[in-house]
């Protein structure tokens with residue numbers, strides 16, 4: 144019997160480490176002792192393990208991930224007994240090994256020999272061990288995964304597309320059908336009990352020619368439209384709605400009327416259609432209207448920004464969603480679109496280790512401005528036009544003006560509008576001459592308000608910049 148330690152670095156994430164959950168089952172089938180923990184535990188570090196597996200996620204968690212790997216580096220007889228896999232490991236093998244000579248596992252565990260066992264190619268198809276991610280059954284776990292009441296599954300692997308901002312084509316280069324959803328759900332239910340919701344992590348489900356069959360299977364395991372989950376509460380039956388979430392989103396380019404109809408037959412909530420590029424405006428609008436016509440009520444759409452977009456087209460994409468919401472209301476549809484702006488960070492290269500990358504058409508202040516607006520809206524852009532226009536402005540020009548405001552003025556906009564501060568600031572800026580205004584803008588764009596005196600000796604400009612120091 145071997146002693147196996149599974150570690151997920153302690154970044155904040157919603158979804159549990161599925162790869163580690165499968166490795167746990169694999170080793171338990173070999174009768175090994177398996178412990179899972181999130182982050183750095185002095186108690187676990189103090190033991191010697193036969194193997195330590197460490198999962199990785201986004202490359203911008205570089206510091207935290209490397210710190211975690213180094214923390215456990217003396218807890219094995221040799222650093223090569225530490226196996227690091229997942230997204231960051233696949234993308235940054237060389238960089239990680241320059242820091243510490245651990246074993247890097249790239250891509251999926253669906254090929255022989257990646258872990259040095261004869262049958263390790265089966266791991267990707269194995270039942271994930273849900274017991275390790277529940278605090279009730281794992282005394283080493285303090286973290287709470289908010290979706291621990293979901294079946295987590297894939298019907299497919301890979302993607303047919305190669306979007307430049309996405310790691311999927313590198314990690315899962317081949318698009319294939321995986322094992323049946325019905326089989327996965329049954330196995331999870333038999334071993335870990337019934338779950339309320341179904342979370343599907345397919346990268347591009349619509350690319351599967353088996354899509355109609357997948358929908359049939361989803362319905363057959365109790366996730367048809369209107370499906371209920373029965374909870375027993377003190378002997379009383381409570382009926383809760385069940386939800387299916389294709390979490391990685393649906394590719395609007397592959398969405399036909401028939402596929403939308405099939406989606407509307409399951410308990411889908413939310414439907415996620417990415418709106419990453421303004422050039423897909425027409426197709427996006429067409430598919431979202433189709434969703435409303437098919438009676439899909441909740442749409443939750445990622446809006447990528449800071450990539451090759453401009454702040455103006457980012458605003459336009461958000462506004463399109465708000466206008467579609469108004470249109471639905473006018474036409475008596477119950478559908479609502481919630482937009483989730485998602486800041487682009489490179490997945491390789493010099494800027495991938497943190498979240499400081501600034502896109503070609505953005506600057507630090509614009510990015511911070513968006514962050515401040517989203518602080519006030521809790522990261523979501525809701526369907527109401529009135530709220531949208533207050534937070535983001537009535538048009539793209541006003542949006543840019545808002546982004547340029549001091550943080551305090553963005554987050555507590557009502558206070559500064561009502562007490563007249565906002566008007567005073569606007570008037571003061573208007574009173575500057577062209578050269579002063581250009582100098583002011585240059586400093587604001589950099590979003591660096593430390594040592595203002597070294598950046599300007601113009602009293603009018605430095606007085607304005609004082610407002611930018613207040614957090």
Ligand code: SF4
Nearest residue numbers: 302304306309311346
């Ligand atoms: S369609 Fe989605 S999953 Fe596929 S490459 Fe593009 S972003 Fe990635």
